[in-house]
Amino acid sequence: MTTREKGLWAAVIILTVSVTALGGLIMLRGLAKPGDISKDDGDHTVAEIGQEGISEEQWVAELKKRYGANTLLQMLNRKAVQAETKRLGIKVTQDDLQQVLEQESRGYASAQAYFEEMQQQFGLGPVDLRNEAEYRIGLEKIATQGIQIKEAEIDEYWKQHPEEFTAGKQIKLAALYVPKVEEAEALLERVKQGERFDALVQEFSGQPFGKNTSGQLGWVDEYDPFQPEAIMKAARELSSGDVAGPISVNDGYAVIYVQDIRLKASPDKEQIRQQIRRSLALAQAAPLEDVEKSLRDKYGARILSDKGVPSASL
Structure with a gap:
């Protein structure tokens, strides 16, 4: 994985944290019993410090302010990518996931050390990381659909950029x-x-x-x-x-x-060739952000106001 790709992965991780944060809130709300929160109680307290409390309304407002727009957009992206991979018959295989895991954990003592670091720094467990990898692989396969990379192109890139594949x-x-x-x-x-x-x-x-x-x-x-x-x-x-x-x-x-x-241990030659093939295909494809937007448009994604009225276009 190149330094640029690592930087992009870091950004993806940060966004995943926001999705997980709001996802946890949704889960907690779903687990609440009907009698736990009255319909008129906008000040239901979810945390206290001394004599002061934090209401669920304050909590939700803060989460929405910090993560709301990005989280909602990412949830729509996931739905659109899921629909398109199903339409195209694209599969994310165990080999695909294993290859991504090996690339992401290459800078750590072991895969377990990588998982522990992600849990400690971002609160993301193996399931969260697997889900994000599955989404990213699916999006990349959609973006590179139909792009063919010749073996000679791989050879030439490897020859021109040997430093990317040194130990x-x-x-x-x-x-x-x-x-x-x-x-x-x-x-x-x-x-x-x-x-x-x-x-x-x-x-x-x-x-x-x-x-x-x-x-x-x-x-x-x-x-x-x-x-x-x-x-x-x-x-x-x-x-x-x-x-x-x-x-x-x-x-x-x-x-x-x-x-x-x-x-560090060097990846084997076949892994390097697959990595180069993926990078060259992505270089020829449209930017992933543009692919996400085109998929949202294709599947009619929109964000509604509190009154159910469509807001500004995505």
């Missing part, structure tokens, strides 16, 4: 995040004076800063899209046992420690 490496990382550059410099100085980075990680572990939390990051791919690019760029230039910082991330700074480095 690459994984880096075992630990990181400390602080809000001020002076604090990062002080941490770096403590390491230079002989303090163990592991001890500092223990001291700062669990202290969140922005979207990041100090601690052991474990084995990560050298181009891992789920880590700040500034962190990975610095890590790629280090050797095992090196410490670097301060590194500007978000609104703060990081100090990182490369604990170890190892080479």
